[in-house]
Amino acid sequence: MALNSGNGTVPDSKLGDEHVAVQKLQPDAKIYDRLMTLSGFFKQQYGDEPEFYVRVPGRVNIIGEHVDYCGYSVLPMAxxxxxxxxxxxxxxxxxxxLHHLDEGKFQSFDCDLxxxxxxxxxxxxxxxxSYFLCGIKGIQEELNDKWRPIGMRIALSGNVPLAAGLSSSSALVSAAVLATGHAQGMPLDRKQLASISASCEQYIGTHSGGMDQAIAYLAKQGCAQHIEFHPKLKGTPVTLPxxxxxxxxxxxxQKRKAASSDYNERVVECRLATRWLAKSQKLPNWKDLIRFVDLQEACHLDNDAYVKLIDQQLKKSIYTREDICEGLGITEQELETDFLTPSTQHMQQFKLRQRALHVIQEAGRVVKFRQICEQLQRRxxxxxxxxxxxxxxxxxxxxxxxxxCSHPDLxxxxxxxxxxxxxxxxxxxxxxxxxxAMCDSVKAASDYVNVLKREYYAQLPAHLLERYQPNDFNEVVFATFPSNGAELFVQ
Structure with missing residues (x-):
């Protein structure tokens, strides 16, 4: 007999934590009221009861920014x-x-699968x-000739702030992957679904590193996750102080990754810096190395040695196209065809040194953060x-x-x-x-939030005050606690 999991659901005890289990939804679940509202909307749109429900969380990354697509670990929580x-x-x-609960903001959509x-x-x-379609296409390609022509009626809702760095778009892609995988009868292996979710964001032009999708599936209530991508995807629970x-x-x-080239420019600069350093070390396969972690492994570098290599080999603050072509021994045509992506063809200057130093030093900070958290568990x-x-x-x-990648308001x-x-x-x-932000107690967090409400949010322009002040800005500044990863419910 399955035991209550503590969040108002009863999990399928036949599956381990590595799979998304089908859970029986209970009235005391935190998500219950939101799902019942969505269920009513589904019936209104389609005249029928939904067969199952999917929940995928947003995430906040505590430390380890812009390192996942370079192969390094991160420390987020759902x-x-x-x-x-x-x-x-x-x-x-x-x-x-597809019908969104917020019909005024998100137009309905349908298509032939x-x-x-x-x-x-x-x-x-x-x-x-389009984010939802990415998830469907990811499952289609994974299943290949095992794909079955099954239609889907979807009602959806979200309370992850949009374009806020909390992974609203990746959560939507991951939700589409989970829903489509379940409809197709796939085994719902969390790591496999995370991998599919990360790779299929390419269909909207985002070269994702995989952090958002990994935490969406691997998160566990009450702790952060140290997520490693190399040599394979691995999540280790980390108890916070x-x-x-x-x-x-x-x-x-608001900043949408898929609507701007800034994010993809940083990815390209990191890949170019990796190849530049690999060529400097006379590695015959230097063109094949695009992640800093692969170069670290090939040259057996520790963090300090890596920083020293960057200091020695990437001396300029700005590299031109001519510099890149001369340093790598390639033509400008090769640079555009083999090294730049469709959204970065316009780039004329590259800050290889700065990007490389950030990634390697940030990777070291992630490891230190985890080690200190583990020390704090002992004393x-x-x-x-x-x-x-x-x-x-x-x-x-x-x-x-x-x-x-900051901003004056940040x-x-x-x-x-x-x-x-x-x-x-x-x-x-x-x-x-x-x-x-990290506060040392719930009381300190409450005091801190009140200061931000008074000194930042109360000074917002009138149109934003009108939207957020009635709820005392609780939608935009809040204390948060580690949540579960992706879940699937039936009634």
Missing amino acids: VEQSIILAVGTNKQRAQLE SDLEIKLPKTGGPGWY AGSCFVVANSLV SSKQDIEQLGQLMQESHHSLRELYE ERLVALSAKQGVSARVTGAGWGGCIV
């Missing part, structure tokens, strides 16, 4: 905010029907439904907790100065945090979105 789906299937007609095509606009970001409380504060500057130490805060501050400084939030003695850093891709 947040309570999530994307939820109510799903019905139709084996007679391979049609997708036997002729799935993801069309991207020439300017601006993709339509919201006793009494500590993490706060997320949204700058309300309490104020000095160790202060060191965690110092690592977060160093991370933010690097993101601002070396990776250049800097205002970080400066207000520092005045309160709170360590904070940009989280997510940056250029807007959120900061994450």
Whole structure:
């Protein structure tokens, strides 16, 4: 007999933690009221009951920014905010029907799944439904000739802030992967689904590193996860310091990765820096190395030796196209065809040194953060907790100065945090979105949130005050606690 899991659901005891189990939804589940509202909307749209429900959380990355696509580990936790789906299937007609609970903001969409095509606009970001189509296409390609023409009726809702660095878009892609995989009768292996979810974001032009999708599937309630990508995907629970409380504060500057080339420019600069360093070490396969971690393995470098190599071989603050072509011994045509991506063809200058230094030093900070958390489980130490805060501050400084992905409004939030003695850093891709801050108690977090409400949020422009002040800004600044990863429910 299955035991209650503590979150108001009864899991399928035949499957281990490595699979997404089908859970019986209980009325005392935290998600129950949201799912029942969505169920009512589903019935209104389709005149029928949903067959199952999907929940995929957003995430906040505590430390380890812009390192996942270079092969290095990260330390995120899932947040309570999530994307939820109510799903019905139709084996007679391979049609997708999508209806968002917020109909005024998100237009409905339908298409023939036997002729799935993801069309991207020439300017601006993709339509919201394109993220869902990515997930379907990912499962189609994974199953190949085992794909069955099964239609899906979907109602969905989300309370993960959009374009805020909390992984709303990746949560939607991951939810689509889980729903489609279940409808197709796939074994719901969490690592496999995370891998599919990460790779299929390429269909909207995002070269994802895999962190968002990995935490979406591997997260466990009550702890962060140290997620490693090399040599294979692995998640290790990390207990955060006793009494500590993490706060997320949204700058309300929106930045969509898929609508801008900034994120992909950083990916390209890291790949170019890897190849430059590999060529400097006379590696015959230097063109094949695109992640810093692969070069580290090939040359048996530790963190300090890697920084020294960057100092020796990447001396310029800015590299031109001519510099890159001369250094790598390639033509400009080869640079455009083999080294740049479709969204980065316009690039004329490259900051290889700065990007490389950030990634290698940030990777070291992640490892130190985990080690200190583990030490704190054995003995309490104020000095160790202060060191965690110092690592977060160093991370933010690097993101601002070396990776250049901060924003004036994020800097205002970080400066207000520092005045309160709170360590904070940009989280997510940056250029807007959120900061994450570490407070030493729930009381300290409450006091800190009140300061931000008074000194940042109460000063917002009138149109934003009108939207967020009625709820006392609780949608945009809040304490958060580690949540479960992807879940699947039936009634």
